[in-house]
Amino acid sequence: MKYYIGCKGWRTQKWSGELFPHDLDPKDHLTYYSKVFDLVEVDLSNRTASYKTYDDRLLFKKWMTNTPPNFRFTIKLPRHIIEDKYKIGNFLEQELAPLEQKVLTVIIESPTHPTKLTLANGGREWLDDIIRTCTYHGYSVAFEFNHSSWFQDLTYNLLHKHKAAIVWSNFNSRYCNSPIITADFLYLRIHGNERKWIEKVKEKERELNGIVGKGLDFAIVVVDNPAKANHILELLHLPPKKYGHIQWIGKVIMHVDLDSFFPSCEELRDPTLKAKPHAVIMTDETKDNITKGAVASCSYEARKYGVRSGMSLFTAKQLCPQLILNPVDKSYYQQISGKVMSLLEGYADVLEQASIDEAYLDCTKKIVSTQVDIRQYATKIKDTIRQQYEGLLSSIGVAPTKSAAKIASDFKKPDGLTIIYPDQLQKFLESLEVDRIAGIGTKTRQALKDEMRIETIGQLANCDVQKLMDRFGKKIGVWMWQVANGRDSDFVVPRGDNISISTEQTLDRVISDKNKILEYLNGLVDEVYERVRRQRYEFRTVGVKLVRSDFSIETREVSFSNSRNDRDSIALVLEGLVDRFSFNSNNNNNNNNATTAYRKVGIKISNLIRVEKKKLAEQKTLLDYL
DSSP: OEEEEEEEEEEGGGGBBBBOOOOOOOHHHHHHHHHHHSSSEEEEEOOOOOOOOHHHHHHHHHHHHHHHHHEEEEEOGGGTTOOOHHHHHHHHISSSSGGGGEEEEEEEEESSTTTTSSSTTBHHHHHHHHHHHHHHHOOEEEEEESSGGGGSSHHHHHHHHTEEEEEEEETTGGGGSSSOSSSEEEEOOSOOOOOHHHHHHHHHHHHHHHHHTTTOOOOEEEEESSHHHHHHHHHHOOOOOOOOOOOOOSOOOOEEEEEEEEHHHHHHOOOTTSSSEEEEEOOSSSSGOOOEEEEEOOHHHHHTTTTTTTTTTTHHHOOOOTTTEEEOOOHHHHHHHHHHHHHHHHTTSSSEEEEEEEEEOOOOOHHHHTOHHHHHHHHHHHHHHHHHHHTTOEEEEEEEEEEHHHHHHHHHHTTEEEOGGGOOOOOOTTTBBBBGTTTTOHHHHHHHHHHHOOHHHHHHHHHOHHHHHHHOHHHHHHHHHHHTTTTTHHHHHHHHSOOOEEEEEEEEEEEEOOHHHHHHTTHHHHHHHHHHHTTTTTEEEEEEEEEEETSSEEEEEEEEEEEEEEEEEHHHHHHHHTTTTTOTTOOOOOOOOOOTTEEEEEEOOOOOEEEEHHHHOOOOOOOOOO
């Protein structure tokens, strides 16, 4: 027989320090409680008719969302509705509906005044109506009788007929030596004599085991406080609940970052590269003849020499003459990435691939349902990637928000695992530089420092949000403040389609000649158009990206009024876009002029829609003509 053991309510300051950690926000008390116990009794009997249905629905929906799937409620219905089956029906159908899946039973207390409603005075009809109403709406029902007249065979037979239970407590034990079983579950509310009550339950269970159709499926035991709940568990020889320590509150979001991904892929193809300094180069040259280009990524052994992504090949070779070179092979890297992402999907409720080597995983349900330790779960992901892909390393950050999970994954590299528990989130972030937040770049960081004297995330969290809104706009200002305070609520969203398609080329040397830039861009048109065509996209926006010699980035784009799918719509707008950039008036090469010299060019196609989806949206149905 299964036991549901919990307390009568959770909203009490007496439990702060006993059940709840001292610094736990009261709004998180139910979430914390539900991770310790699997049941709570909620007493709504004193609730009046003045409560609005809409407010109740919001409250019950919040309870549903903030508790694990295996958590259960018992709900004692308001006194003002218990004598009217129609009011009860409305309450169950309209107000309690959001919580229905987690309601183990509803409790109905008989009217307090014994002369108002007794078994002999309309009580039988009342019982029958109430039970039928509750079962019609899908709820089990337990009755709390407060007068001796109810404790007789007529009541028990009626309850047994409809499989309704009695709430047994110290009050009604004076009328029966042992609980009377009228349903397939037993409901106990214990306020003392715990050992005696549990002995009665075990005796009753043994008594019913040999009778076909008379067994108990579960027992509900409600006590006054967590200590008594653990005492009941002890008497039942069940493991006690651990509490008073940190429980995970909110979502469990992981950010998985594949360390040094391009070089690691090359090591998968050529294991002799392991433990050697090597780099993947952005170049149009073959592997055996790489003389120009820039570093796309490099191994950690190469980084020890100072080699970094974006560095010119000339500089990288000066720092590390023995550097082994490989050209970028994106199709191969995409292949490995696809396999890893498929693996990660098995560990996530929802997976969002952020780039070729990064993904967000919402693991809340999987971790709650298995009750596995978060660190063990993340470690298993890392180990599985390493084992299936011959040493491929990953760094994982775990936090209750996406932004914090990303910061955590960058905190220890390579092969890192950083877990930010919800109650430690702000403390963890407060001393970090603001540009640790993905989305705060060089210009924003400098503006925060120069204009507001903000350099750390903690200082950003304590800043007046109105000042941030005034300076950076409402959307960005609020977002920065929420991230700094651990309050951003971005969801992990699966990406079914590409948001954009782009291609880039690093130039042999920095140039400031507009015609040369246009020539390089025209050389990229066929590649990007072929990807658009192959994936059956139509597009509305074409953009050009130029990277200056100081690595700052400029973009220009143009949007069409309708979707396009032809090559010319890309090629014919490039010259007009390039004209919108700044170049030296004499069009000569001025490698020292960072304001007009460029080192990388690119094309981006966005506002994409698949042809199949467009046709589906345009297809009319019979309803369109009615």
